[in-house]
Amino acid sequence: MNQTDPAEKLLQLLGGKWLAAAVSAAASLGIADALIKSPLTLEGLAEKISAEPDALRRLMRVLLGEDLIILNSESRFELTEMGDLLVSGELRELAIFVGSPFSWDPWSALADSVRTGESAFAKHHGNALFDYLDQHSDHAALYHQAIDEFSKREAEAVAKLYDFSTARRVADIGGGQGRLLVEVLSRWKHLTGVLFERPTATERAAVSFEKAGIADRCEVQIGDFLKELPDKVD
Structure with a gap:
């Protein structure tokens, strides 16, 4: 060995x-x-x-x-x-995000974060991640595209392996650009869906739903999942 x-x-x-x-x-x-x-x-x-x-x-x-x-x-x-x-459309944006200064630099404060319990990102940027993204649209676009690429294979596996036959209406909470809903609703034609997300990601999500042919079965709700959740979903 x-x-x-x-x-x-x-x-x-x-x-x-x-x-x-x-x-x-x-x-x-x-x-x-x-x-x-x-x-x-x-x-x-x-x-x-x-x-x-x-x-x-x-x-x-x-x-x-x-x-x-x-x-x-x-x-x-x-x-x-x-x-x-x-290449673009695979994992390129995720790789760019990893090395982007706004994402990379806060890691230098990790030890302080462990000592104090405070967010390293908030300490470095002066705001929590999602509040920061609300104020920096270019970084928000990169972040959501990176998360979309990161979750693509996982979303495909969930749609394939989980039995959604008894569900009717599903929600993705904080689902970014809607990758999980695209995969699930594309495979399970009887489902309708709700993407519950902050506004920085929803415009791209709407485009993704239209492109996947599920726009008529999926709605976007603007909100903060730390404060509220959508109702009437399975």
Whole structure:
């Protein structure tokens, strides 16, 4: 049985933030979107994403080491199966969110948060998360898109594995852009649904419902689930 050396394991844990930062930077730069159609040389990629070639080379070495890309026999970079997930519409926005300063910086106050019981996010930004998002629409859009991508596979599994046959009206409380309701109502045609959410996510949710063909069976209710909940749901 192979056992990881404790020191090696700890060093991997401590270096995790650097890997997360590298993956987030790759997503922010649009590297996967640039490579998805065809492999590119370092110079070609640098030109396409407007990056400094030598700095990009160092980032690409990290991505190579983590199996997100490969360097083919023609010295061109290609995406791996995992790297494909960093394209737009997959997990790109989640990766960008992880490294975004508004999301990343509060983690530096984690120890203080444990000592005091106060929210690290609120201490750093001066507001709790959802109040902050209400005041910063650009960050709210990134947050909700990231959560939508994060929950996609889970929502698909819930819709497939849970038996909704006896339900008639279901609600997703704080459901963001409505990913769970899209999956559930698309599979279970007899259901109607309610998305109960703050206004920062509901506009995109309405678009998602229309695109999925469930807009006539799903309504959006504006509210704060910390204060109230929708009624008449199963």
